[in-house]
Amino acid sequence: MSCESFFIEQLQKKGFRLTPQREIVLSILHQMDSPASVEELFAKVQEVSNAVDISTVYRTLDLLQDFNLVISIDLGENHRVFKLVGAEEPHLHLVCVRCDTVIGVDIHPAESFAATLMEKNGFQADLTRLNIPGLCKNCRGQKTRSITVNTLNQPAPLG
Amino acid sequence: MSCESFFIEQLQKKGFRLTPQREIVLSILHQMDSPASVEELFAKVQEVSNAVDISTVYRTLDLLQDFNLVISIDLGENHRVFKLVGAEEPHLHLVCVRCDTVIGVDIHPAESFAATLMEKNGFQADLTRLNIPGLCKNCRGQKTRSITVNTLNQPAPLG
DNA sequence: ATAATTATTGCTATCGTTTGCATTTGCGAC
DNA sequence: GTCGCAAATGCAAACGATAGCAATAATTAT
Numbered sequence: 453m454s455c456e457s458f459f460i461e462q463l464q465k466k467g468f469r470l471t472p473q474r475e476i477v478l479s480i481l482h483q484m485d486s487p488a489s490v491e492e493l494f495a496k497v498q499e500v501s502n503a504v505d506i507s508t509v510y511r512t513l514d515l516l517q518d519f520n521l522v523i524s525i526d527l528g529e530n531h532r533v534f535k536l537v538g539a540e541e542p543h544l545h546l547v548c549v550r551c552d553t554v555i556g557v558d559i560h561p562a563e564s565f566a567a568t569l570m571e572k573n574g575f576q577a578d579l580t581r582l583n584i585p586g587l588c589k590n591c592r593g594q595k596t597r598s599i600t601v602n603t604l605n606q607p608a609p610l611g
Numbered sequence: 612m613s614c615e616s617f618f619i620e621q622l623q624k625k626g627f628r629l630t631p632q633r634e635i636v637l638s639i640l641h642q643m644d645s646p647a648s649v650e651e652l653f654a655k656v657q658e659v660s661n662a663v664d665i666s667t668v669y670r671t672l673d674l675l676q677d678f679n680l681v682i683s684i685d686l687g688e689n690h691r692v693f694k695l696v697g698a699e700e701p702h703l704h705l706v707c708v709r710c711d712t713v714i715g716v717d718i719h720p721a722e723s724f725a726a727t728l729m730e731k732n733g734f735q736a737d738l739t740r741l742n743i744p745g746l747c748k749n750c751r752g753q754k755t756r757s758i759t760v761n762t763l764n765q766p767a768p769l770g
Numbered sequence: 771a772t773a774a775t776t777a778t779t780g781c782t783a784t785c786g787t788t789t790g791c792a793t794t795t796g797c798g799a800c
Numbered sequence: 801g802t803c804g805c806a807a808a809t810g811c812a813a814a815c816g817a818t819a820g821c822a823a824t825a826a827t828t829a830t
Contacts, residue, residue, distance in 0.1 A: 469796050469807055490786085505810045510787065526685050530786080530817075546734045557732055565724040573716055574748035575705045581744045589733035628777055628826050649816085664780045669817065689787075689816080 455482070455521065455538045462519045476500050477512040478521075478536075487525055487533035487554050525583050527552050542580045548588035555588065614641070614680065614697040621678045635659050636671040637680075637695075646684055646692035646713050684742050686711050701739045707747035714747065 459478060463470055480496045481488075490513070494506050513534055516522035521538035525545055535554070544562060546555040559579050566577040618637060622629055639655045640647075649672070653665050672693055675681035680697040684704055694713070703721060705714040718738050725736040 467807080471796070471808065473809075503810085506786090507788075507811085508809060511808085546728065546732060546736070548734075549737065549740075555732060555734065557728070557734075561727040561731070562724055565721055568720040569705065569716070569743070569745075572720070573705060573714060574751065575707075575714065575716075575743075575745055576751050577705070577743050577745040578708065581708075584728070584734075584736050585740045586728075586734055586736040592733065592735050626777080626827095630778065630826075632779075662780085665816090666781085666818075667779060670778085 455536070458538060459516075459519065459521060468515070472501070473504050473508050474512050474515070476504060477509055478516070481516070481522065481534070481536040484536070487535035489531070489533050493534065523581070525554055528585075544579050544582040544584065546588070547583050547585050548591055549585050550587055550591035550594075553588050553590075614695070617697060618675075618678065618680060627674070631660070632663050632667050633671050633674070635663060636668055637675070640675070640681065640693070640695040643695070646694040648690065648692050652693065682740070684713055687744075703738055703741040703743065705747070706742050706744050707750055708744050709746055709750035709753075712747050712749075 456475075456478060459474075460470055462468075463474075476497055477493070480493055480500070483496065484493075490506070490509060493513075494509050497504050497509055513522060513524070516536075517524060519538075521536060522534055523537050523545075524532055524534050525547060526532055527547060528549065531552070533552075533554070540556070541559075543556045543559050546557055547553075548555075562577075562579050562582065566579055569575045569577050615634075615637060618633075619629055621627075622633075635656055636652070639652055639659070642655070643652075649665070649668060652672075653668050656663050656668055672681060672683070675695075676683060678697075680695060681693055682696050682704075683691055683693050684706060685691055686706060687708065690711070692711075692713070699715070700718075702715045702718050705716055706712075707714075721736075721738050721741065725738055728734045728736050
């Protein structure tokens with residue numbers, strides 16, 4: 453697969469090595485159909501070989517992120533998930549703060565917004581790393597929220 | 612100050628208590644002129660009273676976030692900073708991935724973009740929690756980047 | 771003012787992630 | 801193939817952040 457061949461190519465270019473551990477982690481990422489936590493990924497890696505250490509999984513994920521083959525998404529509450537993006541068009545991610553679903557969407561609607569930021573602030577936004585928090589279609593429909601959450605969502609003070 | 616009075620009001624409303632520790636943390640946040648890490652905040656808190664535990668600082672920051680008086684910004688690399696926003700208009704944050712500077716900007720240019728997301732994806736974006744990664748004016752000018760970083764920033768593979 | 775109630779604290783243990791280091795192993799040179 | 805070197809690994813220790821819990825202290829009722 454070309455995702456693997458790109459990985460191998462990148463490794464060789466940098467003088468890094470192709471190891472069984474790295475192949476396993478990449479293949480597991482391929483199997484996932486939604487972004488997965490380290491815990492999930494490590495569990496699946498261990499099904500293949502229980503000799504692989506979790507620190508190697510972390511290190512491989514870092515490497516894949518450097519290669520832009522994987523992105524990580526912060527779900528808040530110290531919850532982070534990883535997603536293989538190598539084969540896809542660049543896109544941004546809508547992250548539901550309620551159910552943690554991640555939706556990849558076309559990057560183009562954001563480009564005029566990015567242009568405004570550049571014009572007004574001289575800031576060059578990196579839309580491929582942009583994760584947008586909010587409520588997905590499903591969760592938006594569900595209005596039953598706990599009292600605690602409701603009362604906390606009040607307007608900010610004035611001074 | 613009205614930020615403090617809002618805090619006290621919110622505490623009373625929920626049956627929570629105003630403690631010296633909470634007052635200290637809030638006053639330290641007031642002193643900071645840029646977003647600060649827990650490490651920095653805790654150091655300053657200890658200058659006031661070294662009896663305050665770091666877990667209390669964490670808990671107070673959580674509480675202030677629930678009250679929408681404080682926001683936290685993920686700088687990546689497991690680096691998180693906190694910023695007092697109680698007195699400000701809601702705005703979004705431009706986060707420089709190079710120097711970690713955080714710039715607060717007006718939320719309005721993002722609203723048409725948010726409208727597009729709602730229309731196309733049924734997703735209700737929360738712009739007040741939106742942090743946009745990219746390069747700030749200063750860092751955009753500096754083209755001298757390490758070879759490692761340059762070679763890593765290559766287009767994604769096709770398949 | 772005093773007592774009762776219960777939120778909050780500091781301490782400790784724990785969890786998830788990272789780092790240091792000796793050992794292993796991939797990979798190029800021979 | 802074998803050798804040599806440096807990258808990568810597994811292990812264990814360290815680190816930042818969190819949770820449990822007994823002791824403390826802020827608020828309410830008396």
